[in-house]
Amino acid sequence: MGLDYALVHLYYNIPPAVLLTACYFPLCTKIDVYKVLFLVVIAVVSTTPWDSYLIRRRIWTYPSDAIVGPTLFDIPAEEIFFFVIQTFNTSLLYLLASKPTFHPVYLRGKRLLHDGRRLRIWRWLGAVLLVVAISLGASLIARNGKGLYLGLIVVWAGPFIFMLWMLAYQLLINLPASNTVFPIVAPTLYLWIVDTIALRRGTWVIQSGTKLGWSLWDGLDIEEAFFFLVTNTLIVFGLVAFDNALAILNTFPHLFPSVAPLPSPVQLVRALLVGTSHYQHERIAGLQEALIRLRKKSRSFYLASGCFEGRLRIDLILLYSFCRVADDLVDNASSGVEARHWIAQLTHYLDVCYAKSEKAASRDAFIRSTFPTKAQSALLFLPTAYLSPTPLYDLVRGFETDLNFSTPGQFPIADESTLQIYGSRVAGTVAELCLELVFHHNRGQNTVQQRREIIQAGGRMGIALQYINIARDIAVDAKNARVYIPTDWLESKGVRPEDILEEPCSSSVETLRQRLLDKAMDIYEDAKGAIELLPNQSRGPMRVAVESYVEIGRVLRNPGYQLKAGRATVPKRRRLQVAWTALRKG
Secondary structure, rough: OOOOOHHHHHHHHHHHHHHHHHHHHOOOOHHHHHHHHHHHHHHHHHHHHHHHHHHOOOOOOOOOOOOOOOOOOEEEEHHHHHHHHHHHHHHHHHHHHHOOOOOHHOOOOOOOOOHHHHHHHHHHHHHHHHHHHHHHHHHHHHHOOOOOHHHHHHHHHHHHHHHHHHHHHHHHHHHHHHHHHHHHHHHHHHHHHHHHHHHOOOOOOOOOHOOOOOEOOOOHHHHHHHHHHOOOOOOOHHHHHHHHHHHHHHHHOOOOOOOOOOOOOOHHHHOOOOOOOHHHHHHHHHHHHHHHHHHHHOHHHHHHHHOOOOOHHHHHHHHHHHHHHHHHHHOOOOOOOOHHHHHHHHHHHHHHHOOOOHHHHHHHHHHHOOOOOHHHHHHOOHHHHOOOHHHHHHHHHHHHHHHHOOOOOOOOOOOOOHHHHHHHHHHHHHHHHHHHHEEEEOOOOOOOHHHHHHHHHHHHHHHHHHHHHHHEEEEEEEOOOOOOOOOOHHOOOOOOOHHHHHHHHHHHHHHHHHHHHHHHHHHHHHHEEEEEEEEEEEEHHHHHHHHHHHHHHHHOOOOOOEEOOOOOOOOHHHHHHHHHHHOOOO
């Protein structure tokens, strides 16, 4: 009996597990726990027979004075724990790296496959290489001498990697290296160092007659190095396949009308077996366009979107895309006449969406014949089936206020009540729509009265965030001949709206900016308690969305803060810290 192997875990494997757990815990969700447990079970079940065979063949051995004693099929308890801890650590590293990733945009339908042609070539090239590798591994086993250990690794792991490659090749090829290469390479390098230490200490021993005799460096046989590379590849490929299945389940309601919060293994496999010809290529393209808009236009909400999951995340991104496109159609119009035209068309679009007699085909035909190509996907995929019409109509009505600025000398925000109405229409409505999506995807967790109160509080929070937005963009808005600070506020300081257009960074403007921020913070403090009443899965992410934007207001309140290009920016590190703090509250 000895503790050498147990001490390897205590000194080298458990500390990274503790660190990774502490880092990921605020981000962790039920589906993440499901993924890790799923992978751990598969790792133990698939590795145990193979490892037991190697021990019985004495390809590797464990000195009796290096292990505690208990075994399972001749495998020391410490080795079984190694299956678990390696899978756990690599899985958490993958989850950390891939948390912001929006997997649906990496799917490719058949009509997207000239990109797909390239993908198919890589798929089959990878398959051929894997078959060749497995064949070479089998030949090494047949020789039953030097290279036997390497051959057993290849023949054991190769079929699993082949299966995962064939099922999840799209994401394995398309995902950024930070999602695939990094979580393979980083733990592999670390385990190479740990293995070198253990081999030199004699914690485990590899029979010399089964090795090629090559070393990666002194003390690390090439077979051991290859083993850890392969096992980490298996773990990451398994997680990518899991995320590929979830992306298919969540992206295509026409294929999977309902998805369980924790999909069964059967449903995951069914998703992976769906042919690309059944994918909605236009929906994938629409999600890609929506994500680009979100990432380009709102760093705060882009950061927050990564904390939401599944179909709720998809619908929130689609909602943002619609709001952004609708706003741009009006704002970027070449004249007031054109802007009013787009307001009328957006109103008619809502009429068509909510008319009971209208069919989806007639709605789609109207969109394609009326709106610019680059705007169509945002309107086609807005989930109006479970959004109330009133907030959407009010949102479009809010654009009319912006349009009133096009009349020279006209400044429609006369007083605070006008500003509040404007904020309610262009931002309070969006908050209400976001909450409707939250309740649609988390049914039965709040009473009707609670939902009503939370949505009302959300509307007020939207106004607070709009006030912060206005306070941030005073100079930018002035360039567009717009002044959203109430005229009666200006008059109380002896300032005219025209003065703001000429000098948007004066001391008087700064005083009014702070007054607007004070109003925003008062509303925020009054409304933020409603976040704690949201369903558990959405509470933390919604807190991130709100706090990320409110942080802009906090930055603006710092004495002496200097705007950049007329705007306030929050450094990326600070935004991440705000998100982390928001999630840690539970």
